[in-house]
């Protein structure tokens with residue numbers, strides 16, 4: 392503080408303040424505070440008896456925790472679950488939320504493709520003897536990607552209609568896109584389309600994880616979904632904010648850009664499995 396005597400007192404105060412401010416980052420770097428906790432599991436209603444569940448994971452290469460969405464559907468016969476959370480602990484919390492808030496048990500869970508953001512909590516469901524269905528291709532890919540885990544029951548056909556009380560849930564495989572096995576879910580009464588990772592949120596600037604994507608087939612698969620569900624009012628993407636059918640056109644535009652920009656062989660980026 393040798394400068395202090397040479398300056399009027401107002402400036403001295405400011406210097407002290409400046410010094411204090413600039414020394415803060417140094418202090419905090421030395422103290423190495425623990426990493427902030429992940430945001431808690433979030434559940435939000437998007438239509439009568441339909442809720443989006445969102446869990447978070449830190450992934451290498453992304454500054455913010457990456458959210459992943461699934462659905463909970465309340466029916467007269469118990470809850471239906473579309474996709475688990477990123478990890479077992481969050482799925483445990485999800486089951487607790489369903490028990491506490493809906494006073495229901497999960498009667499059936501669906502895995503929409505064999506990636507961790509869809510099936511990270513599968514073992515928790517299996518331990519509680521909850522039925523978990525996927526297509527045979529998803530079960531097979533799950534076995535390859537996670538050889539030590541028990542795959543879901545391969546009970547879904549390319550088109551499967553599930554009835555639970557008055558609720559109808561349609562599961563449909565439109566063709567390869569984000570993954571070779573991705574299915575979408577449609578609730579005709581509530582007009583909710585769960586596009587999963589086949590659909591990108593409105594603010595997404597890219598197509599996301601392309602490790603298992605098929606960029607030449609994705610546009611046609613997306614068109615099949617768009618043509619099949621013209622009544623969709625709520626469209627839920629695999630990651631981020633849900634919205635209306637414009638999410639489908641936004642994803643189509645991202646695909647046009649990606650296919651214009653790069654040859655298909657140059658598009659694989661090594662990323663975490665999601």
Ligand SMILES: [Zn+2]
Nearest residue numbers: 506570588665
């Ligand atoms: Zn995925």
